[in-house]
Amino acid sequence: MFEQTLPRTLDPRRLAEQAVTLEGTLPLSGFLRLREYLVKEAILSRKIKGTLSFSFGVGGVILVNGRIEAQLPLQCQRCLDTMDYDASVDLLLGLVRTKNVQLMTGYEPYQMEDDRLCIQDLIEGELILHLPLVARHSEQDCHLGGSGMELPQNEAEKVKRTKKHPFEALNALKADKTLGED
Ligand SMILES: [Zn+2]
Numbered sequence: 001m002f003e004q005t006l007p008r009t010l011d012p013r014r015l016a017e018q019a020v021t022l023e024g025t026l027p028l029s030g031f032l033r034l035r036e037y038l039v040k041e042a043i044l045s046r047k048i049k050g051t052l053s054f055s056f057g058v059g060g061v062i063l064v065n066g067r068i069e070a071q072l073p074l075q076c077q078r079c080l081d082t083m084d085y086d087a088s089v090d091l092l093l094g095l096v097r098t099k100n101v102q103l104m105t106g107y108e109p110y111q112m113e114d115d116r117l118c119i120q121d122l123i124e125g126e127l128i129l130h131l132p133l134v135a136r137h138s139e140q141d142c143h144l145g146g147s148g149m150e151l152p153q154n155e156a157e158k159v160k161r162t163k164k165h166p167f168e169a170l171n172a173l174k175a176d177k178t179l180g181e182d
Helices: 010-018 119-129 152-182
Strands: 021-027 046-057 060-077 082-096 108-111
Touching: 010 046, 010 060, 021 119, 046 119, 060 119, 082 119
Parallel strands: 082 108
Antiparallel strands: 021 046, 046 060, 060 082
């Protein structure tokens, strides 16, 4: 299938005038801020997919409707292996130059520095915002298995020994009782 590369920066006003919808990808390796959160060795040739429609809203505000999709390699905080996180973010943005612009309900303001819109920055910011607080495999996929309580051998031994104590105490109690019954 033909896959277009998205432009890194564009003129959103011109695209809004023509009611353009852009669809394409950007290489994940180019997202330097986002890469800080990812398993570096797993980034390789992965791509971020984006669909962005440009139009005008009330008062001539440029609106961006769209969707970003990416499979991001995160480190599972339980087993420390790589897990693929399917990120998908719906965009409903109004491009503004100052913070105090009233937007239509449901639209978030996105502040632009000048007339050019850096698509890469926009996508990167949205993906970082939507990363999970704690990355974890689902229980059946995690290499630590269902419990998530597996411990190194020594630790496990220690726990086993500690766990024995209540029973020993109980046995001692039983023994006392038997003696008493005599
Ligand atoms: Zn895991």
